[in-house]
Amino acid sequence: MFRKRYRQQIPELNTTSTADISFMLLIFFLVTSSMDTEKGLMRQMAPPPLEHEIPKDINRNNVMQVKLDAQNQLWCDGKPVTLQQLAAEVRTLAMVNRTGHVVQIEADAKTTYEAYFSMQDAIVGAYHALREEYAQKHYGCTYETCNAEQREMINDYYPQRISEGTIAQEGGAQ
Numbered sequence: 001m002f003r004k005r006y007r008q009q010i011p012e013l014n015t016t017s018t019a020d021i022s023f024m025l026l027i028f029f030l031v032t033s034s035m036d037t038e039k040g041l042m043r044q045m046a047p048p049p050l051e052h053e054i055p056k057d058i059n060r061n062n063v064m065q066v067k068l069d070a071q072n073q074l075w076c077d078g079k080p081v082t083l084q085q086l087a088a089e090v091r092t093l094a095m096v097n098r099t100g101h102v103v104q105i106e107a108d109a110k111t112t113y114e115a116y117f118s119m120q121d122a123i124v125g126a127y128h129a130l131r132e133e134y135a136q137k138h139y140g141c142t143y144e145t146c147n148a149e150q151r152e153m154i155n156d157y158y159p160q161r162i163s164e165g166t167i168a169q170e171g172g173a174q
Helices: 014-033 085-096 113-139 149-159
Strands: 065-069 075-076 102-107
Touching: 065 085, 065 113, 075 085, 085 113, 102 113, 113 149
Parallel strands: 065 102
Antiparallel strands: 065 075
C-alpha cells in the first residue's frame, strides 16, 4: 500500500580543516605584513598638578603665539611668517630664555593636516637643532649617539615647552 520513499542522501563536505586553514592564512598575513607604527607626534602629556602645587604665572613676554589660520597661513606673534622664520624665532626664544619660555600653538579647525604637521616639524626641528648643537659642543657627538643620561641633561638644558591651548589674559596658565 504505502511505499516508503527513499531519500537520496547528499554527502556532506568535511569542513573541519577550513577553520584551521583560514586561521593559518590569517596568522601568515599578520606576520608578513608591515605595520608602520612610527607615525604621529611624539608628545607627552604634562602630569596632573599635585594638590599642594600652585599654578605658575607665565610672563607674557616669554610666550610666543603661533597661529595657523583656515587658509594655512602661519602667524607668529601677529606677523605672517614662513616655516623657516618660525624655526628661527623658536630657536632664538629658547636660547634667550631656556626654561621660562612657552610656544603657544593655535590652529583653526579648517587647517589642513599637512600645514599643521609642517608647523609642528618646524618647531620641534628648532629644539632638535639646539639640542644637537649642545651635544656637539659639550659631548663631542651627535644627540642621537649620546647616552640616556647625557640626553636627559640636554633635554633639561633645552626643554621643549609647547602648549596647544590658550593662555589666560591675566598671565596665568590655563
